Amino acid sequence: MAKITTSTLLKMKQNGEKIAALTAYDASFAQLFDAQGVHVLLIGDSMGMVLHGADSTLSVTNEQIAYHTRCVRAGADNALVIADMPFMTYYNAEKTLENAHELMAAGANMIKMEGGDWLYDTIKKLTQNGIPVCGHLGLTPQSVNVFGGFKVQGRDNDKAQQMIEHAKGLEAAGAQLLVLECVPTDLAKAITDAISIPTIGIGAGNVTDGQILVMHDMFGISSGYIPKFSKNYIALTGNMREAVDLYVSEVQSGEFPDESRSFN
Numbered sequence: 134m135a136k137i138t139t140s141t142l143l144k145m146k147q148n149g150e151k152i153a154a155l156t157a158y159d160a161s162f163a164q165l166f167d168a169q170g171v172h173v174l175l176i177g178d179s180m181g182m183v184l185h186g187a188d189s190t191l192s193v194t195n196e197q198i199a200y201h202t203r204c205v206r207a208g209a210d211n212a213l214v215i216a217d218m219p220f221m222t223y224y225n226a227e228k229t230l231e232n233a234h235e236l237m238a239a240g241a242n243m244i245k246m247e248g249g250d251w252l253y254d255t256i257k258k259l260t261q262n263g264i265p266v267c268g269h270l271g272l273t274p275q276s277v278n279v280f281g282g283f284k285v286q287g288r289d290n291d292k293a294q295q296m297i298e299h300a301k302g303l304e305a306a307g308a309q310l311l312v313l314e315c316v317p318t319d320l321a322k323a324i325t326d327a328i329s330i331p332t333i334g335i336g337a338g339n340v341t342d343g344q345i346l347v348m349h350d351m352f353g354i355s356s357g358y359i360p361k362f363s364k365n366y367i368a369l370t371g372n373m374r375e376a377v378d379l380y381v382s383e384v385q386s387g388e389f390p391d392e393s394r395s396f397n
């Protein structure tokens with residue numbers, strides 16, 4: 134496998150080849166995932182929950198994401214490395230550029246931010262400065278307290294229509310990838326068809342251009358609650374390497390996620 138870049142991912146969408154992504158937080162797992170053909174590794178602020186044991190992602194800092202990005206970078210040969218921008222590190226353009234710079238210097242190839250139309254100007258600035266951006270719409274966990282819980286988003290028609298507009302706007306602002314989290318499958322399909330950049334789904338059905346899972350959920354070892362959209366690949370295979378291998382092949386065939394792991 135050659136190095137995965139933003140243009141590789143775009144070509145994969147155009148060719149109908151599914152993108153397999155996982156979160157990663159250290160060099161050993163990054164290397165294992167990379168060796169099994171995972172295309173994208175995300176240093177997620179989910180680390181607040183699966184590494185630190187918190188009940189949300191809000192306490193994660195830019196410094197922590199930078200530290201784990203260095204760890205993942207060291208193990209990633211070919212996979213594209215994306216670093217999450219944590220809660221309250223991108224509330225204005227200047228702050229965002231400074232914090233995104235730290236994550237890029239730590240070895241990220243791209244940064245990810247949660248949100249819609251209020252991010253357009255910032256995304257423009259980042260890409261102008263050479264920092265590729267992944268958007269994130271739907272259940273954006275940094276807004277858990279606004280949503281009143283981890284709830285599926287875009288169920289009513291107005292909200293769905295608004296999310297499609299925001300997806301188009303993010304693309305127009307320069308975003309090169311888009312995560313869709315916990316949205317009805319029909320909406321994920323409409324968004325995936327409406328934009329030319331690839332979509333990566335989690336709890337968004339098998340209609341997106343790729344899939345991502347939190348690695349601990351895929352291994353069935355997350356502390357606390359395991360979301361309904363995830364799948365325990367260790368239970369199916371008995372070892373980590375085969376678990377990742379099966380995940381990648383089920384993403385590529387469209388077998389994962391099935392209806393029982395999607396929302397309608």
Ligand SMILES: Nc1nc(=O)c2c([nH]1)NC[C@@H]1CN(c3ccc(C(=O)N[C@@H](CCC(=O)O)C(=O)O)cc3)CN21
Nearest residue numbers: 179182183190274283284285315347350355360361362
């Ligand atoms: N281990 C882990 N896995 C994740 O996928 C994940 C994290 N942590 N932390 C950051 C966010 C939080 N996420 C979550 C957390 C809970 C639900 C959840 O409870 N979902 C309900 C659906 C609720 C509804 O129907 O509206 C479910 O049944 O899965 C979803 C996403 C996704 N991310």
Ligand SMILES: CC(C)C(=O)C(=O)O
Nearest residue numbers: 156177178179217312
């Ligand atoms: C679940 C993914 C998309 C994420 O943002 C994270 O792991 O923090």
Ligand SMILES: [Mg+2]
Nearest residue numbers: 177178179217
């Ligand atoms: Mg995140």
